[in-house]
Amino acid sequence: MANSPIKSPLPESDKEVTGNILQATLVDLVDLSLIAKQAHWNVVGSNFRSAHLQLDELVTTARNYVDEVAERANAIGVSPNGKAKTVVESSGLPEYPDNWQSVESTIAAIVDILAEEIARLRKRIDETDKSDLVTQDLLIEITRALEEAHWMWQAQQA
Amino acid sequence: MANSPIKSPLPESDKEVTGNILQATLVDLVDLSLIAKQAHWNVVGSNFRSAHLQLDELVTTARNYVDEVAERANAIGVSPNGKAKTVVESSGLPEYPDNWQSVESTIAAIVDILAEEIARLRKRIDETDKSDLVTQDLLIEITRALEEAHWMWQAQQA
């Protein structure tokens, strides 16, 4: 399928800038959803149940925005790519360790991962200010959700 | 965490056999869930809507069994690993193409992927007959669901 079957509402250069941002965000969020599931299964320790449940909420948050971002890419005429291989090659998130993890190290890892993703999203909010306000609005919404999650995970470290 | 924090209800050798089967199934199903989402976003053509919706049902099926399988691994004292990198390294499923795909080639790819996974699951059902009937029961349940899906995707090729 050489030519895009979806016409973009954006001029070519805005489409390219915005499309790259959406694709990068998609990959990060797929990775986040897999990491949160991995942590959900492998957390152990006296606060197991709380962390186990909270991680599943994070999975849900990540999965919902994965869909929004992929559909937004389509809406501006860019094919989204969220396959495992693409995630491994281009995700910007720190790696998550193998094997069971204590609640404490689970929390620490999730806090770091969220902090990294929030920083990346805030840069993208700035970049879309020129290229596409509609995409910017979606990025702001995702950032609000992840910053709220970030607080809730940090609150357990105090 | 050198020693497993979870005691297995199975003797060591059964645990090893069963654990390997569950880990392999987990990786396949995570891959299936990512592939079905990729197809869900990238399908185009006159039957777009039907295929788009049916792919999301496949995502749901895959995700539900991903959880069952990972939790079953934990239940027999084996740490499940469903990270992107692990999926890329060990999934047994054929690769799914990049970019938008026509409805026809989407259907063809999904039919092949399901056929491959069903064959792999049927072998594992035999292998667990000796090692763990409880895990076997779960594999039978997953096979029933995927064989039903397999029929529904094939039915569109007739």
Added chain:
Amino acid sequence: MANSPIKSPLPESDKEVTGNILQATLVDLVDLSLIAKQAHWNVVGSNFRSAHLQLDELVTTARNYVDEVAERANAIGVSPNGKAKTVVESSGLPEYPDNWQSVESTIAAIVDILAEEIARLRKRIDETDKSDLVTQDLLIEITRALEEAHWMWQAQQA
């Protein structure tokens, strides 16, 4: 449509054995659903309401498994046939009388019909042990449901 549009996950001989069993079960269960509805409408007597409601639950049970069985036949590449004529020609259930029936004779007839169907299902469970464990699992599930119903109908005869 000379050739099956659905490829079977089973080798040919297992497919034939299993397909025959599923088709026979399908016909019995369609018949059971029609008989239970007939009884639901035609029962009279002082316990009318209880029997009337309980018969509708039996209809629901039968209808749900009719669908599961027909879809399982498709899943192994066999076209299911649940038409009225096929039911008349091949159902293994005793005939149900015409006209209004007392609660007592309704119960007696339903108990006999369930006993007959359970005996037939138990034979099929044995036969599928070799041909297809996935189908066997479905037959076990149906048998559990009908044996529970069988108790509840017998309990009224004590």
Added chain:
Amino acid sequence: MANSPIKSPLPESDKEVTGNILQATLVDLVDLSLIAKQAHWNVVGSNFRSAHLQLDELVTTARNYVDEVAERANAIGVSPNGKAKTVVESSGLPEYPDNWQSVESTIAAIVDILAEEIARLRKRIDETDKSDLVTQDLLIEITRALEEAHWMWQAQQA
């Protein structure tokens, strides 16, 4: 049970006319529900999923009116008969073919069957104008539902 246990609100001759009409309608609708299920399982082709789902809606419509008609027969003191054998002996609907069917021939068959049933119902609406307005009202309601379905199936042939 020689005498009817249910007193009719209708005079004898109106009861006979109306009872025959309700029994004939019951048989047709049971047949319709079995045919639609048969088609639901055996349809194949590129529009499989749409047809598969739409056929199940037709099953639901048919089943709901089967119940209404049988209960209306009881309400006027006539025992309803919806057994498989009765359906085979007295249904007025065209036979449905065995085996998998393409979407196109499935649609064509359903359109013909609905057209036939609608014609039969319209005659019965006229006949009940004298014998029982309450039954007529039910027949009008069924006709409205089947004529709506008839349009939706025809719309796919255009």
Added chain:
Amino acid sequence: MANSPIKSPLPESDKEVTGNILQATLVDLVDLSLIAKQAHWNVVGSNFRSAHLQLDELVTTARNYVDEVAERANAIGVSPNGKAKTVVESSGLPEYPDNWQSVESTIAAIVDILAEEIARLRKRIDETDKSDLVTQDLLIEITRALEEAHWMWQAQQA
């Protein structure tokens, strides 16, 4: 309030005929709802629970149509009157006995009361054929519901 605040869509004579019919039906149905509640509380005997529940369904049926009838009276510009005193003065239903009643005599009384109300409604259906088809349609609907209930109560006497 000397003049009606609601303009009738009917000419004066049709309004009068139809209004009288609706008022008479309203009173009967309020009475039916009170009788069914009285029976609901006072039934005793080995089938107590079934009768107790079925009577509450009759209460619900009666109450729903009470509302429909009263609102229909308003719709044609006639003030509905469903007060206790009006019910005592003008209900056409047989009186229900005081005190606890056996299941058998409860059933017998309800069957008689429903038969009486059905006969009255069928006369009113004829009378509204000339005066107001919209009201006739409502009376047909009520008759259908009460004749179904009538069957279900009679079925327990067989």
Added chain:
Amino acid sequence: MANSPIKSPLPESDKEVTGNILQATLVDLVDLSLIAKQAHWNVVGSNFRSAHLQLDELVTTARNYVDEVAERANAIGVSPNGKAKTVVESSGLPEYPDNWQSVESTIAAIVDILAEEIARLRKRIDETDKSDLVTQDLLIEITRALEEAHWMWQAQQA
């Protein structure tokens, strides 16, 4: 049925006192439910819709407590009587006028009726303090609900 089929948990004299109180309350509340429905249908004026809806909430409140009170009477071995005739003969509530009523006079009538019923209930709370604390608790609950309604109807007169 000469002897009560229900044994009372209360000694004879407490049963008599409490039974009379429950029967009197039952009659008042049935009357209240019919009056509120009458008002619901016949209210007119610029605040019609608010009053119409609020009256139906009063109907629901009255009907719920009608059931509680009748079942409480049964629970202490007293047959409840809520028939129209009994209501006309023994209700303690002021009569409600025939015909459409303005919102203002509707409100005024409802406020008076509620005030009367509350006064009667408060007397009965005192009387049951000696005869049955369980019944007293029910009367307190009804009084709380009616006093809340009383405020809401008065609030519209300010």
Added chain:
Amino acid sequence: MANSPIKSPLPESDKEVTGNILQATLVDLVDLSLIAKQAHWNVVGSNFRSAHLQLDELVTTARNYVDEVAERANAIGVSPNGKAKTVVESSGLPEYPDNWQSVESTIAAIVDILAEEIARLRKRIDETDKSDLVTQDLLIEITRALEEAHWMWQAQQA
């Protein structure tokens, strides 16, 4: 599309009469739904909230019947037309004023519009008595709903 793709269950002349009636009703009801929304947004005055909510219920009623009528037209082989231009050209309803309106004039306008539509519907009920009883039944149902609404709006003028 020169020829109708939908075969009519009616003979040609009945189809024409009935089709014209359905098309005229469709246009009126689309107009009613737009007028009620317009009024919903533009009503002001001390009873604003009640009127605002009640108008939205009228929108819902109108929209539901718009769909029923359009689908009924299709069912008899007539293409329905509910576009804005068609509504402006052929609606039979009085025009609704621009700008904010007081509650009183809103009520007055709605009462007039409903009265007009009811008169038109009652004529059409008569006309379909010969051409199509199924359509007549739908028109009776719509009339019942609008006459009930008509009462509720008038009740506020008293």
Added chain:
Amino acid sequence: MANSPIKSPLPESDKEVTGNILQATLVDLVDLSLIAKQAHWNVVGSNFRSAHLQLDELVTTARNYVDEVAERANAIGVSPNGKAKTVVESSGLPEYPDNWQSVESTIAAIVDILAEEIARLRKRIDETDKSDLVTQDLLIEITRALEEAHWMWQAQQA
């Protein structure tokens, strides 16, 4: 855990009296829930279904109050004990027979058991009048529920 970790809102002697009453009630109600389940499974006879369902409602009632009572004990600083051994050693309820029981003897046994428990509860209501009004209120609520059930079970014996 030598000292109570929960401070009581009651003075020591009131706490002791009330605590004993709550513990005794807890044991009775756990026993009631097990007896009702036992009866639910073992009832046979022509009214099987009604009794089977009604017994499950009694299980639900008993279980709900078991929780309320145990949590109330905690609330006043007393550790609740509902283990099987404690129930066997201190329940005040009559023993329920082993094996299947006819509907009649099931009803008789349940009526006796409820009568016994109601008598015990009424004594406890008196005793808590001095020690804790909050606990008394809970006991009154339980008594109301069990007396209602008592009526419903007796009603079947008439």
Added chain:
Amino acid sequence: MANSPIKSPLPESDKEVTGNILQATLVDLVDLSLIAKQAHWNVVGSNFRSAHLQLDELVTTARNYVDEVAERANAIGVSPNGKAKTVVESSGLPEYPDNWQSVESTIAAIVDILAEEIARLRKRIDETDKSDLVTQDLLIEITRALEEAHWMWQAQQA
């Protein structure tokens, strides 16, 4: 009603600019809702059911935003106008053809209409950047929804 009864939170000139934009958007969206319904009823062809359902989702989207936009106009003190006549006079959308339409031409028309509306909305997003950020946020939200729909309709043309 010469003067606006609603005070604007915006200075006069911003109110005028924003009000004009909201009124224009309102008209377009009312038109879109009527066009989508027209298409929903008149689409025919082998993909009828998919298109029929998808068009109703578009109706729902359009209707929801119609309400949001009209209420936003009120919120800034501008009377919204969504009457049929206003729509015909000022909608910016291309006209939709009369009569039944094939699925293909239906899709083509909807794609064009959405593209046109998206272009108009994007211009308005720019214009409100100065006049009212709150309204701009609403326009961004509508654009996101319509661009997603635009993709889904285009995807069927590939």
Added chain:
Amino acid sequence: MANSPIKSPLPESDKEVTGNILQATLVDLVDLSLIAKQAHWNVVGSNFRSAHLQLDELVTTARNYVDEVAERANAIGVSPNGKAKTVVESSGLPEYPDNWQSVESTIAAIVDILAEEIARLRKRIDETDKSDLVTQDLLIEITRALEEAHWMWQAQQA
């Protein structure tokens, strides 16, 4: 509004006593709802999530009783006052600290606050025994709920 628009069902002195008690309880409970929200937002530490969720349940409990108490005040003819200033001036609860708090000190503070409020409520239960049994019943209900909460918060300190 010099005179109370709501007539009290209580004599003047009972009304005054009861009114003061309700007003004092209202203020305490509004304060409790604000404190619990404050704690909900500001708790930090390893059990953050459990405490965060449990505090929101306490907010819900407090808010529900705030409404019951305020409406009860109205019901006896006393205007309730729950404004921030009134709360600051007359709440009887200990002050809650500013800023983030550890889970431990959060629990300690909540336990103290609940203990204080329970003591105050128990005094009021005694005082209303003479003035108003209906209000007493509400206070008993609130006390039961808060004593249960008190146990659950203390249980975390063991």
Added chain:
Amino acid sequence: MANSPIKSPLPESDKEVTGNILQATLVDLVDLSLIAKQAHWNVVGSNFRSAHLQLDELVTTARNYVDEVAERANAIGVSPNGKAKTVVESSGLPEYPDNWQSVESTIAAIVDILAEEIARLRKRIDETDKSDLVTQDLLIEITRALEEAHWMWQAQQA
């Protein structure tokens, strides 16, 4: 807890500006929720019920945004303070009068309070344009909701 346990995604100065804005908004909205409840309980007059219900919707709106704002403060590393004392000391809303209020003065007070809060929010939207776009987006959302409420309250004054 001297140091903030929550790291801010914002640079220090943006955090301070944004934090002050969020704290000020929090206090205003807590106050609004208490005022709206106060008004909900104390409104009297002929439109009591409408105002009473509409005020509770305002409470819900205010409470929901209270939570969003407090959690947003946490998300940027600022401890939120919504205690009664803080509200009294720093809320920017006009005071609400004590005692029962007529519907008219209730509406007038609410309109003024909303107008004041909207003005304050619009200033804060401007201030956050530089400090934090994510917080700005939340403020825009709150403003949209309050401006819609503002219209609905004003509409009743016309």
Added chain:
Amino acid sequence: MANSPIKSPLPESDKEVTGNILQATLVDLVDLSLIAKQAHWNVVGSNFRSAHLQLDELVTTARNYVDEVAERANAIGVSPNGKAKTVVESSGLPEYPDNWQSVESTIAAIVDILAEEIARLRKRIDETDKSDLVTQDLLIEITRALEEAHWMWQAQQA
């Protein structure tokens, strides 16, 4: 009731083996449900809430399977016995201590009890392989559920 009123679908010896297994499982699971409730009420310590909630999920699991097992016994013609006395005499589970327990010792006790029950169930799965595949399937399902619970309780000990 000397003879079983329920005919077994199993030959006598299979029935005896299977019946003993089901009865033993029933007793264990009733005991588990009582122990889990006991623990639910008596757990104390800083993780109280998590353990308290998780124990109630275990109660629900145990209760559901108690019902399945008892009904399965009936289905094979064996009377189930789940009375307190039977539980005390024949349960195979370790005893649970009296009085409040710390979270740690609660977890330890539950882990041991689950381990014991799992071992017993795994032996029974083997034994039913010859006597009844339907019962075996139920035991496998229970084992899967308890092994999952076992992991979740162990995970807290890591």
